[in-house]
Every structure is written in structure tokens, then in C-alpha cells.
Amino acid sequence: MLQQDSNDDTEDVSLFDAEEETTNRPKKSKIRHPVASFFHLFFRVSAIIVYLLCELFSSSFIACMVTIILLLSCDFWAVKNVTGRLMVGLRWWNHIDEDGKSHWVFESRKASPQEGKTVSEAESRIFWLGLIACPVLWVVFAFSALFSFRVKWLAVVIMGVVLQGANLYGYIRCKVGSRKNLTSMATSYLGRQFLRQTTGDTQTSSGE
Amino acid sequence: MAEAVESPGDPETTTSRPLMRDLKAVGKKFMHVLYPRKSNTLLRDWDLWGPLILCVTLALMLQRGSVDSEKDGGPQFAEVFVIVWFGAVTITLNSKLLGGNISFFQSLCVLGYCILPLTMAMLVCRLVLLAEPGPINFMVRLFVVIIMFAWSIVASTAFLADSQPPNRKALAVYPVFLFYFVISWMILTFTPQ
Numbered sequence: 468m469l470q471q472d473s474n475d476d477t478e479d480v481s482l483f484d485a486e487e488e489t490t491n492r493p494k495k496s497k498i499r500h501p502v503a504s505f506f507h508l509f510f511r512v513s514a515i516i517v518y519l520l521c522e523l524f525s526s527s528f529i530a531c532m533v534t535i536i537l538l539l540s541c542d543f544w545a546v547k548n549v550t551g552r553l554m555v556g557l558r559w560w561n562h563i564d565e566d567g568k569s570h571w572v573f574e575s576r577k578a579s580p581q582e583g584k585t586v587s588e589a590e591s592r593i594f595w596l597g598l599i600a601c602p603v604l605w606v607v608f609a610f611s612a613l614f615s616f617r618v619k620w621l622a623v624v625i626m627g628v629v630l631q632g633a634n635l636y637g638y639i640r641c642k643v644g645s646r647k648n649l650t651s652m653a654t655s656y657l658g659r660q661f662l663r664q665t666t667g668d669t670q671t672s673s674g675e
Numbered sequence: 676m677a678e679a680v681e682s683p684g685d686p687e688t689t690t691s692r693p694l695m696r697d698l699k700a701v702g703k704k705f706m707h708v709l710y711p712r713k714s715n716t717l718l719r720d721w722d723l724w725g726p727l728i729l730c731v732t733l734a735l736m737l738q739r740g741s742v743d744s745e746k747d748g749g750p751q752f753a754e755v756f757v758i759v760w761f762g763a764v765t766i767t768l769n770s771k772l773l774g775g776n777i778s779f780f781q782s783l784c785v786l787g788y789c790i791l792p793l794t795m796a797m798l799v800c801r802l803v804l805l806a807e808p809g810p811i812n813f814m815v816r817l818f819v820v821i822i823m824f825a826w827s828i829v830a831s832t833a834f835l836a837d838s839q840p841p842n843r844k845a846l847a848v849y850p851v852f853l854f855y856f857v858i859s860w861m862i863l864t865f866t867p868q
Binding site: 528529532533536540544545548549561563567568569619621622 | 690693694697718719720721724727731735738752753756757776777778780781838
């Protein structure tokens with residue numbers, strides 16, 4: 468505990484550091500990569516905003532569609548290649564070996580006691596919130612476009628669902644790992660949340 | 676998108692390195708389509724950025740009418756998108772059902788990248804259409820489209836035919852032929868009215 472305190476003292480103060488926090492607690496709630504966090508949310512949220520507001524601002528369907536496609540592509544690339552790796556230490560990709568067989572690789576960075584390599588809770592929360600909320604919204608848009616017969620938007624909406632759903636699926640697979648399955652992970656997560664709420668637990672879990 | 680192996684979770688890695696790597700990969704694949712020879716590059720490190728760029732460019736160039744009007748070519752934009760992606764997915768499913776040993780995304784990658792010659796044909800056609808209309812205009816465009824169509828077919832079969840058993844090659848190549856034919860037809864019959 469004391470050794471960790473001396474490490475904390477020499478670290479740079481980040482944007483969201485709470486100065487009044489005592490140094491006895493390990494600082495895991497600060498945001499280490501503010502630029503990555505910003506862009507993680509920026510592209511996703513702007514794509515949704517442009518989709519919702521395009522009919523108000525621009526009479527050109529094409530300009531809106533191209534803008535949304537551009538934003539969705541930038542978001543897919545940024546989340547897959549940069550923000551997942553920086554914010555939560557997960558990554559996934561496809562590898563084709565010598566025989567031409569394709570393998571999907573899902574990796575998560577091992578938690579190490581060094582301060583620079585643990586995952587901060589604030590970043591983790593931002594990451595997962597953005598990752599989960601946006602594909603859900605795009606699915607809602609897909610149904611609304613289908614049932615209100617605004618079919619010309621379906622191409623863009625389906626693209627949104629596919630791209631953001633792919634990232635969501637990839638990172639969930641990374642998080643779950645190859646041994647546990649999804650239901651056991653969901654059960655243990657819900658169980659932990661329930662326990663935390665009922666006991667009013669404010670301690671952060673050590674090492675994740 | 677296949678990635679090179681990096682040091683795991685290095686927090687100091689900037690975004691510029693993966694960006695340059697991906698851009699270079701896309702550029703290399705464009706070169707491979709323009710000068711097709713037997714190589715594995717298109718297949719091994721597949722990515723779908725090139726097809727996306729080509730699809731959007733083609734759809735933008737196939738607009739007719741002014742961009743600001745009410746009926747401003749929206750359906751045509753979505754139409755090109757749907758034809759390209761749905762057509763590519765159908766061909767891929769067909770080749771998988773025939774027993775080909777190529778993966779889903781590799782096949783999409785090859786088909787998408789081989790639209791490059793037809794996109795260049797579209798560019799040339801749009802420039803030629805700026806001149807006065809007439810039979811010569813049409814002959815020039817027809818000639819260009821036929822050449823580029825043949826180029827697309829040659830490029831894609833150079834990569835795709837190897838993945839099929841020998842007695843099924845024609846069955847796998849025939850939908851590719853149809854796919855590029857439909858796109859060439861859209862390009863040839865385009866008039867910017």
C-alpha cells in the first residue's frame with residue numbers, strides 16, 4: 468500500500484484527477500487517455516446525431532449519407548485499432564495462416580501491478596457505455612426505418628448496425644475469453660452488481 | 676482487418692502507426708489489382724476499406740440530376756450500394772457452397788478491390804460525356820468499358836479461381852462475370868440528365 472502511494476505521488480495529474488482523494492486509495496478512476504476517450508465517443512455520437520438531424524439541416528440526402536458512412540467508418544477503425552487497446556487493453560483481429568485457414572484472435576492484456584498498465588475504471592466505463600449503447604440505438608433506428616417505410620435510409624442504418632455490432636461482439640469475446648461462456652459471465656456480473664448495491668460497497672476491486 | 680502483431684497493449688503506441696500500416700496495405704492492394712499476377716497478398720491480408728472507398732466513389736459518380744433538388748438521386752446512391760454489396764455477398768455464398776476453400780471476407784475483399792478498373796472506366800466516361808453526344812461518344816465509352824470489364828474479370832479470376840476445385844471453376848467464375856457485367860451496364864447506360 469505504501470509503495471503504491473509513492474508511485475502515485477510522482478505521476479502526472481491527468482484531466483479528471485480528483486485532488487481531494489486521499490493517497491491511500493490507488494488512483495484508478497482517472498482518465499489516462501483523454502483524446503482516445505473523446506474520439507471513442509465523438510464518432511459514434513456524431514453519426515447518430517447526423518442521422519437524426521439531417522432532414523432538418525440539409526436537403527441533400529447524399530451529403531448526409533456520405534457523412535454518416537464516413538463517420539461510421541472512422542468510428543469502426545478508431546475503436547477497433549486504437550481505443551480498445553488503449554482504454555481497456557483488449558484487441559481482436561483476423562489471421563490467415565499458411566494453409567489459407569482464417570482464425571479470429573481475441574486477446575486481452577494481462578493485468579500487471581505496474582500503474583501504467585492497469586485499466587482505469589472511468590475509461591472502462593466510458594468505453595463499454597459507448598460500445599453498448601450505440602449499436603442498440605442503431606437497431607432501434609433500423610426497426611423505425613423499416614416500419615415507417617423510410618427504406619432509403621435502411622442501407623445506412625444496416626451499415627451502422629453491422630459495423631458497431633461487429634466491434635461490440637469482438638470486444639465481448641475478448642473480455643469473456645475462450646474458456647468461460649457468455650451466460651456464466653453475465654450471471655457472475657449481475658451477481659456482483661447486486662452484491663455491490665446491497666452492501667453499499669464503495670471499495671474498488673483490487674487488480675482486474 | 677488483419678493486423679500485424681504489435682507489442683500487446685503498449686499504452687504509448689500512437690494512432691499514426693496503425694493508420695499508416697492500414698493505408699499502405701490498401702494502396703498495395705490497389706496496385707495488385709492494376710497489375711494482377713499470381714500472389715497471395717489480396718487473399719492473406721484482407722481488408723474492406725478499399726471496397727468501401729470504391730463503392731462510395733462509384734455511387735457518387737453515378738448520380739444524375741442536381742444534388743440540391745428534392746428527388747436528388749438518393750435512391751440511385753443506395754441502389755449502387757445494395758447492388759455491389761449484395762452481389763458480392765451472393766457470389767461469396769455461391770463459391771462457398773460450391774466447396775471453395777476461401778473465407779467469406781477474403782472473397783468480399785477480392786471482389787470489392789477488383790471494382791477498381793470499372794471505377795476508372797466510370798471516371799473516363801464522365802469526362803467523355805462532357806464532350807458533345809453522338810455515336811462516336813458512345814463508341815469511345817463502349818470501348819473503355821469493355822476493356823475495363825475484361826480487366827476486372829481477369830484480376831478477380833486470377834485470385835478466386837485457385838480456390839475452387841478444377842471441375843467447378845466455370846461455375847464459380849460465371850457469377851463474377853454477371854456481377855461485373857451489371858456494374859458495367861450501369862456505367863455504360865449512365866446519362867447525366
